[in-house]
Amino acid sequence: MKYDIILAGVGGQGILSIAFVIDNAALEEGLFFKQAEVHGMSQRGGAVQSHLRLADAHIYSDLIPLGQADMILSVEPLETLRYFEYLKPDGAVVSSSTPYTNISDYPVLEEVFREIKKAPVHVLIDSDKLAREAGSVRAQNMVMLGAASIFLPLKEDSLKKYIPVLFEKRGPQLVQTNLKAFDLGRQAARAGGR
Amino acid sequence: MEKIVLLGDEAVALAAVQAGLTAAYSYPGTPASEIMEFLIRHSEGGRKYTAKWCVNEKVACEEALGVSFAGKRAMVSFKHVGLNVAADPFINSAITGANGGLVVVVADDPGMHSSQDEQDSRYYADFARILCLEPTNHQEAYVMTREAFDLSEKFRIPVMIRLVTRLAHSRSSVQTAESRQQNQGLEYGTWQDWTLLPGNARRRFKILLDRQKELLDYSENTPYNQLVLNPAGGRLGVVVSGIAFNYFKEVVAGLPAEPSCLKVSTYPFPVNKLRQLIDRVDEILVIEEGYPFIERFIRGVTGIPGKTIRGKLDGSLPASGELTPDLVARALGLPERTGLKLGDFKLAGRPPQLCVGCPHADTYKALNEALKDFPRPVVFSDIGCYTLGALPPYNAIQTCVCMGASVSMAKGGSEAGIHPSVAVIGDSTFAHSGITPLLDAVFSNKVMTVIILDNGTVAMTGTQPSFGTGEPLDRLVAGLGLDQNHLRIIVPLPKNHQENVRVIKEELAYRGLSVIIARRECIQIVGEKKRS
Ligand SMILES: Cc1ncc(C[n+]2csc(CCOP(=O)(O)OP(=O)(O)O)c2C)c(N)n1
Ligand code: SF4
Numbered sequence: 001m002k003y004d005i006i007l008a009g010v011g012g013q014g015i016l017s018i019a020f021v022i023d024n025a026a027l028e029e030g031l032f033f034k035q036a037e038v039h040g041m042s043q044r045g046g047a048v049q050s051h052l053r054l055a056d057a058h059i060y061s062d063l064i065p066l067g068q069a070d071m072i073l074s075v076e077p078l079e080t081l082r083y084f085e086y087l088k089p090d091g092a093v094v095s096s097s098t099p100y101t102n103i104s105d106y107p108v109l110e111e112v113f114r115e116i117k118k119a120p121v122h123v124l125i126d127s128d129k130l131a132r133e134a135g136s137v138r139a140q141n142m143v144m145l146g147a148a149s150i151f152l153p154l155k156e157d158s159l160k161k162y163i164p165v166l167f168e169k170r171g172p173q174l175v176q177t178n179l180k181a182f183d184l185g186r187q188a189a190r191a192g193g194r
Numbered sequence: 195m196e197k198i199v200l201l202g203d204e205a206v207a208l209a210a211v212q213a214g215l216t217a218a219y220s221y222p223g224t225p226a227s228e229i230m231e232f233l234i235r236h237s238e239g240g241r242k243y244t245a246k247w248c249v250n251e252k253v254a255c256e257e258a259l260g261v262s263f264a265g266k267r268a269m270v271s272f273k274h275v276g277l278n279v280a281a282d283p284f285i286n287s288a289i290t291g292a293n294g295g296l297v298v299v300v301a302d303d304p305g306m307h308s309s310q311d312e313q314d315s316r317y318y319a320d321f322a323r324i325l326c327l328e329p330t331n332h333q334e335a336y337v338m339t340r341e342a343f344d345l346s347e348k349f350r351i352p353v354m355i356r357l358v359t360r361l362a363h364s365r366s367s368v369q370t371a372e373s374r375q376q377n378q379g380l381e382y383g384t385w386q387d388w389t390l391l392p393g394n395a396r397r398r399f400k401i402l403l404d405r406q407k408e409l410l411d412y413s414e415n416t417p418y419n420q421l422v423l424n425p426a427g428g429r430l431g432v433v434v435s436g437i438a439f440n441y442f443k444e445v446v447a448g449l450p451a452e453p454s455c456l457k458v459s460t461y462p463f464p465v466n467k468l469r470q471l472i473d474r475v476d477e478i479l480v481i482e483e484g485y486p487f488i489e490r491f492i493r494g495v496t497g498i499p500g501k502t503i504r505g506k507l508d509g510s511l512p513a514s515g516e517l518t519p520d521l522v523a524r525a526l527g528l529p530e531r532t533g534l535k536l537g538d539f540k541l542a543g544r545p546p547q548l549c550v551g552c553p554h555a556d557t558y559k560a561l562n563e564a565l566k567d568f569p570r571p572v573v574f575s576d577i578g579c580y581t582l583g584a585l586p587p588y589n590a591i592q593t594c595v596c597m598g599a600s601v602s603m604a605k606g607g608s609e610a611g612i613h614p615s616v617a618v619i620g621d622s623t624f625a626h627s628g629i630t631p632l633l634d635a636v637f638s639n640k641v642m643t644v645i646i647l648d649n650g651t652v653a654m655t656g657t658q659p660s661f662g663t664g665e666p667l668d669r670l671v672a673g674l675g676l677d678q679n680h681l682r683i684i685v686p687l688p689k690n691h692q693e694n695v696r697v698i699k700e701e702l703a704y705r706g707l708s709v710i711i712a713r714r715e716c717i718q719i720v721g722e723k724k725r726s
Contacts, residue, residue: 010544019365023199027367036364038307044579046546061444062364062437065519067533081541087533105542115539170725 001031002057003153004064006083007050009075010100014141017166018073019050021145024165025158026054036062045102047079054153072119073148075127075141076100077112084119092121094148094189096140098128123147123193130184136174139181146185147193156186200368202361203228205332206271206299209339211236214374216266216294217244219254221626222655223273224308225362226301230271231656243376249661250597250626251276255283255298262287262296262352263388265380267343271299274313275596279627281318287352288322289390289398293383295343296352301362304483305516310577310596312514314484316461319354323402325409326354326461327418328436332366334459338418340371345412349405358483360516361437410462418459421467423474427453431475432526433468435459435488438481438517445523453479463491472501479525480505483517547582553649553714554580556686556694558590561616561645563691564698571614572607576600576628578620579653579716591618598627601644605635608642614702615642622652625662629670635707636675643701644709646671649716657719664713671709680708687714 005022009015019035026033037050051064066085071092074080080095087093095116099109116122125147127140134143142163149159163182167174200208207229210218220230233245248254251272261268270280277284277300284298300318303309319326327342329335335357342353386394413419428451434442435458446452456471458464472478478501480489489505497503504510510525511517524530548555558580565571575581575591576599583590593603601624604617619628624646635642648667652658662670671681682701684694694712701708 011546023365027197027199032367034364034366036360038363044546044549044582045544047544059366060440061519062360062440063518065444065523065531067531069533078542078544081536081539084534084536085532089533091533102547103542103544107540107542111539115536119534 001153002053002055003071004069005052005054005071005073006064006069006086007052007073008079008083009048009141010079010102011044011046011048013075013100014138015048015050015075018141018145019052020166021159021162022052022054022152022154024162025154028158028161029154031056032059034059034062047082049079049083071148071151073144075144077109077116077124078106081112081115087119090120092123092151093119094123094144094151095125096127096144097124098126098140123189125185125188125193127185130188131181134181134184135177139178142178142181143185146182147189149182149186150189197367197369199365200332201228201363201365202332202335202357203301203363204232205335205368206339206355206357207232207236208368208370209336210269210297210343211243212370212373213295213340213343214267214376215243215269216376217246217258217261218269218271219246219248219257220271221248221251221254221276222652222658223276224655225303225357225359226271226273226276226299227655227658228362229299247658251280252283255280255287258296259283259287259290262292262294263383264294265382266294266377268294269297269299271301273309274300274302274315275309275311276300277315277318279597284318284352285322286390288324288402289395290383290388291350291398291401292346292352293350294377294380295346297339297342297346297355298352299339299355299357301357301359302484303359305359307359310594312484314487315354315356316484316487319356319461322352323406324351324354325349325412326356328356328459328461329361330436330439330457330459331361332364332368334418335361336368336370338459349408351402351405356436358437406462410465413460413462414464414466416460419464419467420457421455421470423454423470424452425474426451429476431455431471431478433458433471433478433480433488433492435482438483438522441517441519441522442481444519445526445528448523448528449526458488463488468492472498476500477502477504479510481511481517481522481525486513545585547585548579549717551717552579553686553712553716554583554647555588556688556691556714557645557647557712558583558588560684560686560691560694560698561618562588562590563695564702565614565616568614568702570612571616572612573616573618574600574603574607576617576619576623577654578623578647580618580620580647583618597623598631601628601635602631604642604644605631605640608640613641616702617642617644619644619646620653621646621648621650621663621667622660624667625660629662629674632671632709633674639706641705642707643698644707646709646711648711648713651716651719653716653718657716657722668711671711676707676709680704680706682708682710684710684712685714686712
């Protein structure tokens with residue numbers, strides 16, 4: 001078994017928190033993993049991405065080769081497209097539909113969606129709406145993780161075990177919000193997204 | 195022992211602690227910062243070692259050298275360009291030699307993810323004639339760092355660990371081993387070894403040269419340098435180093451048979467192993483992250499008669515930038531693979547930018563306005579978040595070269611007739627390398643304006659503590675001998691815009707040296723303080 005994921009978003013959207021949960025769930029399930037992440041310069045509102053690889057045997061490369069990712073998981077729709085060439089022909093796209101428009105030349109949103117829908121397997125999630133429903137706009141990353149969980153080769157329970165670890169220092173309220181965000185995302189993906 | 199999830203940087207840090215570290219020093223810089231961040235977090239757990247951010251890399255390296263002199267184990271870590279700053283103590287520490295284990299960790303940034311160049315630190319290790327260890331993965335990063343301390347004490351030299359971004363900033367699980375105690379009872383260094391008067395230095399250099407054979411022997415025999423000969427693998431042999439080994443292994447299954455391969459993880463380069471490989475193949479492909487260090491070594495001046503050597507020098511691999519599994523696959527002659535294509539959809543870029551509400555933005559707005567009536571002003575800038583002021587909408591600066599260069603270049607510029615000649619430098623960069631050039635400028639009361647952007651932190655690399663900030667910074671600048679009437683403090687906020695423009699204009703009009711301190715906290719640390 002081998003499962004390669006490109007995580008994408010904009011600096012500050014919390015993609016490394018998504019990675020944290022998946023990494024630990026994988027370790028818990030006895031899988032090997034490698035996760036290459038971006039720190040520094042590109043965190044200031046710029047595009048960020050992380051290559052996350054899961055397997056049941058030793059993984060060599062920290063980077064995913066082109067055309068080999070099983071999933072693109074993105075907290076921002078334009079960022080989804082930035083990594084399209086990494087996706088396998090039958091790979092899945094799990095993308096937020098909420099744009100982050102901190103650039104002046106952001107394309108027409110409908111065109112972005114149209115491109116995303118060219119991926120044979122795709123789920124578009126209104127992460128902004130679901131995160132608000134869960135209790136915080138900042139929980140969009142956990143909404144998207146919940147949505148992705150229907151495809152991931154990891155148990156729902158293993159994933160949900162590490163969400164509290166991320167937030168427990170900041171109070172039980174935030175833990176509940178993020179667990180709910182995960183559930184809402186998962187339900188939405190089950191229902192086929194937007 | 196336990197298996198834990200760590201960044202490559204953290205694997206190095208934990209290994210150092212468990213190898214009996216007494217003290218570690220660093221200056222922030224991507225991709226090395228997480229080494230010290232881990233050590234500081236970890237030391238809060240009651241472990242008895244020193245872990246400190248220093249004012250710059252040279253200071254960090256010298257502090258580590260003092261620890262080594264005392265017979266204790268020391269580590270210093272920084273990004274590749276940090277080694278330029280620390281080059282003097284680094285090179286000379288090879289001459290004094292190490293007493294307590296001294297490990298120098300340098301994180302290179304091929305592809306320049308967040309750096310101004312992609313220099314390759316292996317040249318520095320070669321230059322200093324010391325051992326260099328280049329781990330392939332997290333486990334090796336852990337094990338080799340532990341071993342580096344032993345090697346340093348065995349050969350009595352500093353040992354370099356070379357990391358690259360993709361290992362430093364990649365996370366994986368690591369199997370740890372039993373902790374070792376800190377050094378006890380090792381005598382201090384002797385003055386004859388550590389006082390580099392020419393007589394001593396010549397003797398010490400000879401000792402270092404004589405030691406080369408032992409270093410090479412180690413390198414020939416260490417299991418980290420591994421030769422796998424595969425007679426079925428054909429006429430092609432591969433030499434791979436560090437993280438490039440992973441890319442090779444990732445894609446090699448696409449070939450009908452695996453070529454013979456020499457994996458290199460320690461230097462000096464294991465020459466005998468290379469000879470064994472050369473004897474069995476006609477063509478050698480060298481795959482290494484960084485400059486063509488090994489490739490040039492193998493090729494020499496005349497190449498090897500009858501053999502083809504391929505790599506970055508002949509274009510089989512790109513001469514710059516980061517390797518990827520795809521580039522390695524192409525060099526091995528494997529077919530290209532890509533996923534979905536975007537057709538004619540135009541993908542907008544998303545460059546990093548100053549945060550909304552950043553104090554630097556307000557300073558640049560005021561500075562731009564104050565300069566707008568001058569025909570040819572120049573703003574020499576420096577390295578930090580504020581370098582993003584080069585981009586729209588600010589377009590506020592013309593240079594960014596290396597830490598501290600803004601102040602010195604503004605002085606040179608002023609001497610060459612530039613007016614106004616303005617330097618813009620962050621508080622941490624000022625402490626790192628801006629004080630000495632400012633002293634130079636004070637001495638000749640040069641006509642120039644230095645703006646210190648005091649946001650109270652090292653923001654660019656992740657809000658580490660800054661040394662030259664707040665009221666102590668004011669006293670420091672005053673203490674350099676600057677005319678007090680031309681030390682001005684402004685608060686960069688939108689509501690102060692007119693006032694700030696006025697202050698800057700006044701100082702631009704002064705025919706001497708002025709320093710303006712623009713003081714407001716980075717909004718990221720304001721946020722952090724609120725949360726905790
Ligand atoms: C020799 C060297 N060391 C470290 C770095 C990494 N680095 C880049 S900018 C910077 C400091 C930025 O702090 P400051 O000057 O206070 O500006 P801020 O980012 O807070 O605006 C550091 C450490 C570097 N580029 N060169
Ligand atoms: S991190 Fe701080 S200094 Fe850097 S851009 Fe944001 S507010 Fe400005």
